[in-house]
Amino acid sequence: MTSTAELAADRAAPAAGAWLHGVVRDADPAALAAIPGMDGAPVRTVSAAGLVAVVSTAPLDEYGEQPLRRNLEDLAWLERAARTHHAVVEALARQGPVVPARLATVHTDDSRVAESLAARRAELVATLDRLTGRGEWGVKGYLVPGAAAASAAAVGGGGVGTAYLRRRRAQLTAREEGQQAASAAAEAVHASLCELAVAGRRHAPQDRRLSGVATPMVLNGAYLLDLAALPAFTDLVRALSDRHPEIRLELTGPWPAYSFVAERPEPALTVREPW
Known part of the structure; x- marks a missing residue:
């Protein structure tokens, strides 16, 4: 009882x-x-x-x-x-x-x-x-401030005020051009990596507070690789780093394959049945 x-x-x-x-x-x-x-x-x-x-x-x-x-x-x-x-x-x-x-x-x-x-x-x-036989690896790309800003140091005539405005305009132009070049490089890097990977995905770039890096992230890629392809993938990341000095590449992994598991649409929060 x-x-x-x-x-x-x-x-x-x-x-x-x-x-x-x-x-x-x-x-x-x-x-x-x-x-x-x-x-x-x-x-x-x-x-x-x-x-x-x-x-x-x-x-x-x-x-x-x-x-x-x-x-x-x-x-x-x-x-x-x-x-x-x-x-x-x-x-x-x-x-x-x-x-x-x-x-x-x-x-x-x-x-x-x-x-x-x-x-x-x-x-x-x-x-x-x-x-x-596969794993997920991440490749992050961060903008590298380019030498284009050096042209902003040139000062023409017209007095101190005019020189300042010219210098400031050149700085802004160089920054915009650098960001455009980094974005184009990120696109090219991702396309090249996807050719070697089984599958690839681009996630939204992380905020600097999350990445811990002072410069903006322009590539936040995830790649599903055959384990046998990892050495070639690592070599490719190095080669792409040399080919695209506008961005600094960082290879991480392996990770659980979160990026390559299909998710069904669902509310953000659940006590679920069924899964």
């Missing part, structure tokens, strides 16, 4: 959902035991339809729809959640192909996760097949 105290404890315990990190073909239990999830405990798996979803236990008093909506407006909470989620996805990607889930994808229980795997099996298997 269940005691009154046990019933009270059951009523007090918050319902737990499942925060989805990603889907894989299989997972090593020993490796998962070393990966902390959203609640600090090791991540766990939900298996169905020959696939494995890696999830964190997510108490719905913190990760349910209304609490989650409030928490996502808390930048400190959001940063911690994003870092934890990304760390799990990165750990999975080191073991093999993974279909990463969008941040804050929470199912109300494990059965909903299993239903989602079954419903999307064909799509998920096709994506995992596409990502096998």
